[in-house]
Amino acid sequence: MRYCARCLYPENARPTIIFDDECICSGCRYHESRSKQLDINWEEREEMFRQILEEAKRMAKERGNSHDCIVPVSGGKDSHYQVWLLKEKYGMNPLLVTFNHAYNTPAGNRNLYNLVEKSGCDFVRYTAGLDSVRRISRYMLETVGDLTWHYHAGIRTYPFQVAVERNIPLIVWGEHGFAELTGIVSLEDFVEFTRWTRKEHDMRGYEPHDLIGKGGITEHDIAPYIYPSDEDIARVEVRGIYLSNFLYWNAKTQAEIMMREWDFSPIAYERERTFSLHSKIEDHANDVHDFLKYLKFGYGRATDDASMEIRHGRMTREEGIAMVKRYDSREPSTLQTYCDFLGITKQQFYDWVEPMRDERLWKKNAAGVWEPQDAVFLHEIGELEERARVAPSKERTLSEENRRMYYNPANPPLKTGEAALDQPSLTFRVI
Structure with missing residues (x-):
């Protein structure tokens, strides 16, 4: 298996990754393309963004609509920043929309409530029923190895349902996640949200109706995931744009701004699957979701986070590899929680994943136990x-100044006094 010469991604990284002649991955090249030192006119891009917002305000006024746009929110660092920026800098009046997938952490609920309170914006939240969540999670885990399929389907569908229902044409997302991780698109593409990418990337090639009759799933269960018709999208003139196409995007800096301005708070305990204390802390099932990635492709969240730190120059390759060794192969404690919720055993969980393993990385030993055949830390650092x-x-990931942002066992974060932030929970919170 080849690994990027700069970051730690393997050549089988998902959704798509390309290595160039220098063995540097497309995600690293995309990060380079965003550098302020390269020929990108961010002032010109921001002016394009302002024009889009002015057009949205004009359309809202013409339609008698009090909301200029929709911002899909989870309560995480990015949605805090999106709302803060649109409201405080650009004078927008966004409608906040959340698809509640039910697998919430206490910290996530704390930060979502905080966002609604600090922003003062109108807020719409759809909560998926637990029976439906259980049926869909179980079926999609067995079928594609993803117990959080309903997350992605709901997050990428419900805001569009609300947009059509309320006649709001503009939806504003934060960063284009696949671009930031593996460089699936170019910064010059000005990518917007499309129905195709929703199906192929977010929903693993499935449409909701494909699930009816499978694993007891009914038409009622899939209602939150049915995308509006092309005719309705065209009538309302709905478009989904990404802030990171128009503004220089630095997720860590933005999280720190939100900590100062709107009291967004990282967690203050070590996680089982990564060292970041501020990213994806609202998603309780993320540990299991990420462990599935490791079982299939041989890398996990620590690889993601360490690769991003390496690209920013805050972490060396050696330090990143130490993080991969510490976290990527850990079985999360919450695995039993989700097996119990889905009504399966751990052995059944592993049996379902077995045919999905990348055979370039995984082999069974003489005892019939799967063993990884390669890892980034097995490769020497060469020329x-x-x-x-x-x-x-000059800034280092595990420095004192980043004590609240990243877990350093030699200098752990101070407790906050809030149980939701100071203690991990084995159980998820529906609301």
Whole structure:
């Protein structure tokens, strides 16, 4: 297996990754393309963004609508920043829309309530019923190895249902996640949300109606995931744009701004699957979702987070590899929680995943136990990797100034006094 000479991604990284002649991945090249030192006119891009917002305000006024746009929110760092920026800098009046997938952490609920309170914006939240969630999670886990399929389907569908229902044409997302991780698109593409990417990337090639009759799933169960018709989208003139196409995007800096301005709060305990204390902390099932990625493709969330830190120059390759060793292969404690919720055993969970393992990485030993055959830490750091290093930043990931942002066992974060932030929970919170 080849690994990027700069970050830690393997060549089987999802959804798509490409290595160039220098063995540097498309995600690293995309990150380079966003550098302020390269020829990108961010002022011009921001002016394009302002024009889109002015057009949205004009359309809202013509339609007698009090909301200028929709912002899909989870309560995480990015949705805090999106709402803050649109309201405080650009004078927009967004409608906040949440698809509640039911698998929430206490910290996630705390931060979502905080966002609604601090923003003062109108807020719409759809909560999926637990019986439906259980049926869909179980079927999609067995079928494609994803117990959070309903997350992605709901998050990428419900805001469009609300947009059509309320005649709001503009939906504003934060970053284009696949671009930031593996460079699936170019910054020059000005990618917007499409029905095709929703199905092929977010929903793993399935439409909701494909699930009816499978695993007891009914038409009622799939209602939140049915995308509006092309005719309705065209009538309302709905479009979904990404802030990161128009504004220089730095997720860590933005999280720190939200900590100061709107009291967004990281967690203050070590997670089982990564060292980040501020990213994806609202998603209780993320540990299991990420463990599934490791079981299938041989890498996990620590690889994602360490690769991003390496690209920013805040972490060396050696430090990133140490994080991968510490976290990527850990079985999360919450695995039993979700097996119990879905009515399956751990052995059944592993049996379902077995045919999905990448055979380039996984082999059974003589005892019939799956063992990884490769990992980034089994490769020596050679001339190729040395040439690919980025210039180190003065800021270091595990420094004192980042004590609240990243877990350092030698200098753990101070407790906040809030149980939701200070203690991990084995159980999820529906609301």
